[in-house]
Amino acid sequence: MKFKTVYSIFGYMFIGCFFLWLICGLGYKFLYNDKVEQSRVELTQALNAYFPREQYMITSEVYEANRRTLLSKGLAIKIRKDSLHKDIKSIKPISGNWTLVDQTKTRYVYENELYRVYVTKDPLNDGYIVVLARNNWLECKCQYKNVQF
Numbered sequence: 001m002k003f004k005t006v007y008s009i010f011g012y013m014f015i016g017c018f019f020l021w022l023i024c025g026l027g028y029k030f031l032y033n034d035k036v037e038q039s040r041v042e043l044t045q046a047l048n049a050y051f052p053r054e055q056y057m058i059t060s061e062v063y064e065a066n067r068r069t070l071l072s073k074g075l076a077i078k079i080r081k082d083s084l085h086k087d088i089k090s091i092k093p094i095s096g097n098w099t100l101v102d103q104t105k106t107r108y109v110y111e112n113e114l115y116r117v118y119v120t121k122d123p124l125n126d127g128y129i130v131v132l133a134r135n136n137w138l139e140c141k142c143q144y145k146n147v148q149f
Contacts, residue, residue, distance in 0.1 A: 039134075040064075043075045046115060047132045050093035057082050059127065074118070074133035081127050091119045091128050 044062045051058065057080040064075060085091055088108055092098065098117070102109040110117040118131040 040075065043115075043132055043134070047075055047077060047130075050095065050115075050117070050132070051077060051079070051130055052094065055094055056085065056091070059125070074131040076129055076131040078122060078125065079128045079130060080125075085128075088119060088121060088128060091130065093117055 047062055058077050059080045060078040062075050062077055064073060079085065079091060088106070092108070092110060096112050098110040098112050100108065101111050101116075106121045108119045110119070114134070116133050118133070120129050120131075122129050
């Protein structure tokens with residue numbers, strides 16, 4: 001009789017833990033993914049607005065860039081060189097109030113109050129990689145010399 005009581009206690013604990021795990025997991029999946037997807041859509045719209053296909057020869061769809069900052073993930077596109085955009089200085093956002101924050105031979109960094117744009121030369125293809133990320137206080141404090149994409 002005591003063994004059945006012990007088994008039933010462990011059984012109810014297992015069922016309770018399983019349902020708790022299920023509720024937390026599903027809640028995290030639906031609530032968190034919704035925010036991530038909303039942020040991704042917002043960044044995609046901003047990227048398409050600042051670098052329109054009519055103005056630049058974009059060779060890829062929007063994809064996630066592996067940025068190594070703490071809070072933001074960037075979305076990126078690849079731009080092919082053409083007669084209007086032969087050097088890295090000519091690749092910059094079209095509309096908005098942008099300021100040039102940092103520049104090297106292979107990278108230009110622009111920012112406004114909402115976003116930060118990293119323009120780098122694409123070492124594999126003859127073109128450029130443009131990464132758009134949300135501008136936050138952590139990015140403003142870090143050094144850009146060693147930022148890798």
